[in-house]
Amino acid sequence: MLFPTWLKILARLWTLIFWLICIAIPLGAVFSNWESSQNGSLFLDSKILWVVRSTVWQASLSTLISGVGGLLLGVSLGHFINRRPNSRVLTFFAIPYGVPAAVVGVVWVIWLGRAGILARLGFFIDGLYCLNTIIFAHAFLNIPLVTLLVAQQMRYLPLEELEAARTLGANYFSQLKWIIWPQMRWAFASALAQVMTVCTMSFVIVLILGGGPPVETLETELYQRMRYGYSDFSGAGICAIWQILMTLVPWGLVLFCQFKQRQQIPQLVRPLSRQQPMKGRVSILLTVFYSMIGILFIFPYFAVINHQFFKFIFSSEGWSQVREPLYWSIQLAIFSSLIAVFTAVMALLSLQSFQNCKGIVGCLSFLLGLPSGISILVLGLGVWIAYGRWLDFFDGNGFSLIALQATLFFPIAFRILWPLVPGSPVTQLESAGLLGASRMEAFWYIEWPRYRGPIFTSLALVAGASLGEVGAVSLFYSEKLIPLPLLVSRWMQQYRFEDAQAVAGFLFLLSFALMICCAEAVHTICFITHK
Amino acid sequence: MFRRLSLLFGIVFHLTLCFSLRNLVFASPALPELAIYTYDSFVASGGLGPAILPLFEKKYGCHVRYLSSGDAGQMLTRLQLDFKNGKVLGQLIVGLDQHSWKKAKPWIETWGDWIPRGYAQIIREVRIDLGFMPYDYSPLTWIVDRKILEEMHLKIPTSLGDLLKPEWKRKIILEDPRASPAGLAFLLFVDQVFGSSSENFWEKFRGQWLTLQPSWDAAYGLFLRNEAPLVWSYLTSQAFHQENGDPSGSARRYQAILFKEGQPVQVEGAACVKGAFQNLQQKLLAQHFLEFLVSTEVQALIPRTNWMIPVIQNREIPESFKNLPELTRLVPIYLEADRIEKAIDEWNRVVYSSF
Numbered sequence: 001m002l003f004p005t006w007l008k009i010l011a012r013l014w015t016l017i018f019w020l021i022c023i024a025i026p027l028g029a030v031f032s033n034w035e036s037s038q039n040g041s042l043f044l045d046s047k048i049l050w051v052v053r054s055t056v057w058q059a060s061l062s063t064l065i066s067g068v069g070g071l072l073l074g075v076s077l078g079h080f081i082n083r084r085p086n087s088r089v090l091t092f093f094a095i096p097y098g099v100p101a102a103v104v105g106v107v108w109v110i111w112l113g114r115a116g117i118l119a120r121l122g123f124f125i126d127g128l129y130c131l132n133t134i135i136f137a138h139a140f141l142n143i144p145l146v147t148l149l150v151a152q153q154m155r156y157l158p159l160e161e162l163e164a165a166r167t168l169g170a171n172y173f174s175q176l177k178w179i180i181w182p183q184m185r186w187a188f189a190s191a192l193a194q195v196m197t198v199c200t201m202s203f204v205i206v207l208i209l210g211g212g213p214p215v216e217t218l219e220t221e222l223y224q225r226m227r228y229g230y231s232d233f234s235g236a237g238i239c240a241i242w243q244i245l246m247t248l249v250p251w252g253l254v255l256f257c258q259f260k261q262r263q264q265i266p267q268l269v270r271p272l273s274r275q276q277p278m279k280g281r282v283s284i285l286l287t288v289f290y291s292m293i294g295i296l297f298i299f300p301y302f303a304v305i306n307h308q309f310f311k312f313i314f315s316s317e318g319w320s321q322v323r324e325p326l327y328w329s330i331q332l333a334i335f336s337s338l339i340a341v342f343t344a345v346m347a348l349l350s351l352q353s354f355q356n357c358k359g360i361v362g363c364l365s366f367l368l369g370l371p372s373g374i375s376i377l378v379l380g381l382g383v384w385i386a387y388g389r390w391l392d393f394f395d396g397n398g399f400s401l402i403a404l405q406a407t408l409f410f411p412i413a414f415r416i417l418w419p420l421v422p423g424s425p426v427t428q429l430e431s432a433g434l435l436g437a438s439r440m441e442a443f444w445y446i447e448w449p450r451y452r453g454p455i456f457t458s459l460a461l462v463a464g465a466s467l468g469e470v471g472a473v474s475l476f477y478s479e480k481l482i483p484l485p486l487l488v489s490r491w492m493q494q495y496r497f498e499d500a501q502a503v504a505g506f507l508f509l510l511s512f513a514l515m516i517c518c519a520e521a522v523h524t525i526c527f528i529t530h531k
Numbered sequence: 532m533f534r535r536l537s538l539l540f541g542i543v544f545h546l547t548l549c550f551s552l553r554n555l556v557f558a559s560p561a562l563p564e565l566a567i568y569t570y571d572s573f574v575a576s577g578g579l580g581p582a583i584l585p586l587f588e589k590k591y592g593c594h595v596r597y598l599s600s601g602d603a604g605q606m607l608t609r610l611q612l613d614f615k616n617g618k619v620l621g622q623l624i625v626g627l628d629q630h631s632w633k634k635a636k637p638w639i640e641t642w643g644d645w646i647p648r649g650y651a652q653i654i655r656e657v658r659i660d661l662g663f664m665p666y667d668y669s670p671l672t673w674i675v676d677r678k679i680l681e682e683m684h685l686k687i688p689t690s691l692g693d694l695l696k697p698e699w700k701r702k703i704i705l706e707d708p709r710a711s712p713a714g715l716a717f718l719l720f721v722d723q724v725f726g727s728s729s730e731n732f733w734e735k736f737r738g739q740w741l742t743l744q745p746s747w748d749a750a751y752g753l754f755l756r757n758e759a760p761l762v763w764s765y766l767t768s769q770a771f772h773q774e775n776g777d778p779s780g781s782a783r784r785y786q787a788i789l790f791k792e793g794q795p796v797q798v799e800g801a802a803c804v805k806g807a808f809q810n811l812q813q814k815l816l817a818q819h820f821l822e823f824l825v826s827t828e829v830q831a832l833i834p835r836t837n838w839m840i841p842v843i844q845n846r847e848i849p850e851s852f853k854n855l856p857e858l859t860r861l862v863p864i865y866l867e868a869d870r871i872e873k874a875i876d877e878w879n880r881v882v883y884s885s886f
Contacts, residue, residue, distance in 0.1 A: 047883055126701060128758075129741055211743065212744055212745065213743050213882055214737070224707075224709070224745065227605065228604065228707070229605070229709055230604045230607060230634070231604075231605065231608040388616070389616050392620075394598070394601070394605065395598065479571055479575065479599045492752055497752075497755075
């Protein structure tokens with residue numbers, strides 16, 4: 001893309017300032033806190049070590065179950081998708097990823113509580129408020145993600161080799177072992193590492209479903225040390241350092257696996273039409289079957305859409321109470337998404353100049369992508385320590401909330417937009433320039449159509465994620481600044497369960513609508529790319 | 532395009548200018564201001580704050596601003612950080628209890644020779660220290676849901692020992708002593724009752740609770756959602772239910788139960804912040820506010836807004852408060868910060884001792 005020099009300088013300046021203020025200084029503040037924590041002796045404090053162990057145990061078990069379930073389902077779904085490439089079944093498996101964590105917590109209380117749906121149906125399971133419930137909720141949320149990633153990787157199977165193996169008499173397990181598994185192991189490992197990171201950073205699910213001590217993870221411990229009772233910033237800092245160590249390792253693995261995966265894919269790309277498309281009754285039956293499985297992973301979340309929800313939503317009193325939190329949530333979603341996408345575009349412009357130096361690009365991408373591997377509570381703690389002298393966080397701080405959410409979600413936008421950079425139609429742009437088009441016109445007619453879809457998808461994805469985000473909101477809220485996810489937990493605590501569930505339902509529908517739009521957009525982009 | 536942008540900018544600029552001029556012309560003369568550090572539920576709608584604030588403002592012709600900060604512990608953290616950063620914003624702190632009082636003392640302005648009007652009328656048991664102005668109190672106890680109890684064929688427990696019985700496993704909701712004053716009161720109560728053998732109690736008790744919530748609100752919320760038949764709460768919770776439709780007498784669903792070992796008490800109070808007054812007028816306002824808290828008009832509002840017991844003698848209380856169980860034994864809770872910290876450390880060690 002031929003951009004003027006001033007714009008490139010501005011982009012570099014913005015990216016650098018953003019990185020320094022929102023990532024480097026807060027992270028530095030967390031590590032500088034080390035000295036105040038009795039010279040690090042707290043690092044090996046038995047209570048913190050206990051919580052570290054508990055976090056590893058919880059995240060590992062959740063990942064294992066999600067991995068096994070997702071692999072089996074993903075391989076099976078992958079075979080089906082290869083024969084029905086136009087099928088929209090994958091959309092069902094993408095949706096759970098957009099369900100806000102607060103809704104997940106509320107939903108499992110609705111289903112599994114003593115007064116829950118299952119208990120009323122006579123199937124009471126005394127399993128709520130313990131580690132098992134957290135693992136179950138995590139697995140239920142992440143199996144579709146692993147399934148999706150594995151099924152998508154199955155598109156790249158070497159069909160000739162599979163055909164040859166079949167001709168030579170290899171059974172399915174031999175094909176799986178020698179052909180399918182080597183092609184998808186990095187995608188699977190990457191999916192596992194992503195799930196591990198997500199489960200390690202899980203906050204509100206543990207908070208709602210764990211039931212407090214002794215079920216605790218580093219996230220809840222960190223939050224408790226910051227926002228419950230007397231704040232203990234030294235202890236919170238040590239928890240944050242442990243948390244950084246624990247989340248950066250799987251995140252590093254994700255990057256490594258994705259690198260390996262990218263190395264594999266170019267050799268494996270082949271037209272989808274080579275495989276015989278599936279037709280007839282079997283195809284319909286299988287579509288219904290996989291759709292049902294996909295719906296199974298979404299269905300429980302609809303428990304928040306009950307008669308109480310409609311009663312609340314259609315009452316003027318309900319609206320008047322939700323209006324302000326909704327206004328805050330929408331404001332947060334709009335500003336966070338705009339800043340995140342704008343920063344991603346600025347970062348792309350900055351990196352574009354180094355396009356040919358892969359080492360520099362890799363290094364800068366790593367530094368810019370750091371927030372993906374760091375929990376929002378850790379960044380929040382850093383912001384609190386670094387800027388607490390100047391900003392009053394106890395009084396609610398919308399600015400910090402927006403900055404934190406934009407920092408957390410900007411790598412999402414960056415990852416969506418990054419693949420567009422190498423495909424810049426330089427020749428067309430140059431021709432347009434030669435034919436007298438201004439830079440603005442050339443950009444508008446040649447570049448913008450390529451960017452439009454991914455930019456709007458990023459905006460919608462970040463807005464959706466911001467709507468359901470609880471970590472930053474829990475740190476920087478006040479009585480004057482309560483967005484929807486916090487209102488849910490507030491009302492749960494004020495005995496207004498039906499109202500809280502109604503708001504959770506409202507939040508779920510908002511995120512659901514955004515996810516449908518995104519899934520459709522992503523599907524369209526993938527489909528066009530594959531064609 | 533440029534013209535449109537200019538037009539838009541012009542409109543925004545003029546509107547801003549009009550608003551600024553309007554504020555300059557019509558601004559009311561500045562009222563003396565008082566800022567108060569407090570916890571969220573004090574200022575939440577339906578709480579004591581919104582009920583008494585307009586009364587005070589009207590009476591003394593001032594403006595009161597709340598600096599709410601989450602829970603009671605956070606309120607103290609905020610005060611501590613404000614002192615550290617050298618920008619103390621509030622002149623009063625409202626919502627301290629007897630446990631946080633010792634911790635807050637370094638940042639509290641002493642009364643000196645001044646004794647608030649009405650202080651002598653406060654019942655002796657809740658007068659913790661000079662400088663601490665108590666405005667309400669309540670014994671803490673277990674509240675039982677008799678309906679669920681009957682469904683589960685359980686008998687009402689009468690002692691701490693009863694809670695260790697297998698039939699009570701995962702049927703108790705408690706507050707986290709590190710985060711909640713109510714939870715801390717239970718921890719100190721157990722420590723007072725069992726002394727050196729309290730460790731044994733916690734070892735057995737750690738498997739009994741269904742959940743340990745960070746705040747009383749959260750714990751009571753779960754209790755009301757029928758998640759468990761027993762919750763650690765305030766004696767006055769029974770009055771709350773009666774006022775909200777729960778029948779009195781034997782038909783009562785939510786009942787406060789007294790244990791053989793007795794009950795601890797929580798006292799809430801307010802105090803002046805050290806060196807926070809900008810002028811004498813503000814200091815006088817703060818003193819008036821402390822006196823206002825124990826005035827008959829505020830004390831009359833406490834039962835139905837804060838759901839606690841007023842602190843002044845011979846006060847009028849609602850019928851539901853008169854029906855509360857008669858206390859036979861109040862357990863005095865020690866207040867030394869070192870001992871409290873030691874009890875919490877020991878609790879931490881026992882609760883997190885195995886995986």
